[in-house]
Amino acid sequence: MTTRERVARMFEHREADRIPITDDPWAGTLRRWVGEGMPAGTDWRDFLGIDKIRRFGVDISPRYQRETLEETDGYIVYKTEYGVTLKQQKLEDSTPEFIDYRIDDPKRWAEAKKRMVPSPDRVDWDGLGRDLALWRTEGAWAQALFWFGFDVTHSWMTGFETMLVAMMDDPDWVVDMFAHMLEMNIALYDTVWDKGHRFDSIFWYDDMGYKGTQFFSLKAYRALLKDAHKRAIGWAHDRGIKAHLHSCGMIEPFVPELAEMGLDALNPLEVKAGMDPLKLKREFGGRLVLHGGINAVLWNDPDAIRAELERVIPALKESGGYIFSSDHSIPNTVSLADIRGIIGLVKQLGAY
Numbered sequence: 001m002t003t004r005e006r007v008a009r010m011f012e013h014r015e016a017d018r019i020p021i022t023d024d025p026w027a028g029t030l031r032r033w034v035g036e037g038m039p040a041g042t043d044w045r046d047f048l049g050i051d052k053i054r055r056f057g058v059d060i061s062p063r064y065q066r067e068t069l070e071e072t073d074g075y076i077v078y079k080t081e082y083g084v085t086l087k088q089q090k091l092e093d094s095t096p097e098f099i100d101y102r103i104d105d106p107k108r109w110a111e112a113k114k115r116m117v118p119s120p121d122r123v124d125w126d127g128l129g130r131d132l133a134l135w136r137t138e139g140a141w142a143q144a145l146f147w148f149g150f151d152v153t154h155s156w157m158t159g160f161e162t163m164l165v166a167m168m169d170d171p172d173w174v175v176d177m178f179a180h181m182l183e184m185n186i187a188l189y190d191t192v193w194d195k196g197h198r199f200d201s202i203f204w205y206d207d208m209g210y211k212g213t214q215f216f217s218l219k220a221y222r223a224l225l226k227d228a229h230k231r232a233i234g235w236a237h238d239r240g241i242k243a244h245l246h247s248c249g250m251i252e253p254f255v256p257e258l259a260e261m262g263l264d265a266l267n268p269l270e271v272k273a274g275m276d277p278l279k280l281k282r283e284f285g286g287r288l289v290l291h292g293g294i295n296a297v298l299w300n301d302p303d304a305i306r307a308e309l310e311r312v313i314p315a316l317k318e319s320g321g322y323i324f325s326s327d328h329s330i331p332n333t334v335s336l337a338d339i340r341g342i343i344g345l346v347k348q349l350g351a352y
Contacts (some may be wrong), residue, residue, distance in 0.1 A: 018347055020347070201244045204246070214254065
């Protein structure tokens with residue numbers, strides 16, 4: 001079966017030849033695997049014989065001038081199209097430091113909003129046509145990347161503290177940001193759709209939790225963010241495609257809300273933050289495709305990861321509805337031998 005056929009079966013909650021297998025290795029992980037025998041320039045998914053889930057994104061930014069402020073041998077400090085000042089280490093696998101945010105109050109948001117107007121040049125049309133043709137040829141599952149919500153807005157627009165305070169003190173501002181960013185996505189993907197380009201699902205990042213709890217209450221979710229999520233899901237369903245959410249952290253109290261709205265798939269089911277994929281399977285397995293739920297901390301311990309895979313995969317794969325991956329990504333502590341062993345075991349345990 002192709003990836004597209006295999007993933008489609010999961011969304012139909014039907015069995016396939018095996019569960020789909022996908023993940024996101026770090027750059028340093030890939031470099032390590034090349035050093036350990038994977039041919040340079042090879043797509044690691046082809047090398048290991050796993051599935052390809054592809055994504056295409058559009059530009060919804062205010063289009064502020066991108067500007068380098070400082071650069072050394074070790075790092076670069078620059079301003080992004082969203083007005084955020086970042087310090088990015090040049091070491092592999094480093095994460096950026098968010099230094100400053102331009103959009104830190106409603107007035108500055110209003111200025112940015114005026115710049116966020118849908119236009120055809122916000123879509124890479126040549127890349128879209130080329131990519132979709134390739135993805136169909138290789139049998140991949142094609143996702144339209146939506147860019148909106150709590151996580152994206154605080155990370156790329158306002159900053160975390162500003163966002164959380166505003167959720168309490170100025171909820172109308174927060175709702176307007178969520179709504180307008182979603183409107184940008186919808187307007188651009190409406191144009192994409194009208195031109196005949198088709199995806200299999202939408203996918204969006206919206207981390208709403210951390211270890212043990214959520215960043216905000218269920219009451220706040222319902223008041224501020226749920227309508228945007230519901231509208232995104234509705235947009236997908238109106239076009240006959242699926243809606244797939246990535247939300248790190250412990251978000252269990254939100255899952256009934258997401259299932260009630262008709263969300264089709266949830267990722268990454270972060271075990272190390274407190275999520276229980278087997279409990280989710282028991283409670284929501286007939287409605288939600290569960291994607292992830294394999295503790296990334298265990299992946300470089302062959303005995304521990306084997307025991308975990310044997311514990312969870314037989315239950316998660318029942319009646320379809322499961323896509324295998326870690327509960328975050330594949331760190332550079334995982335050797336080529338490790339990943340080969342994991343993939344081999346998953347194919348064995350995940351076969352129907």
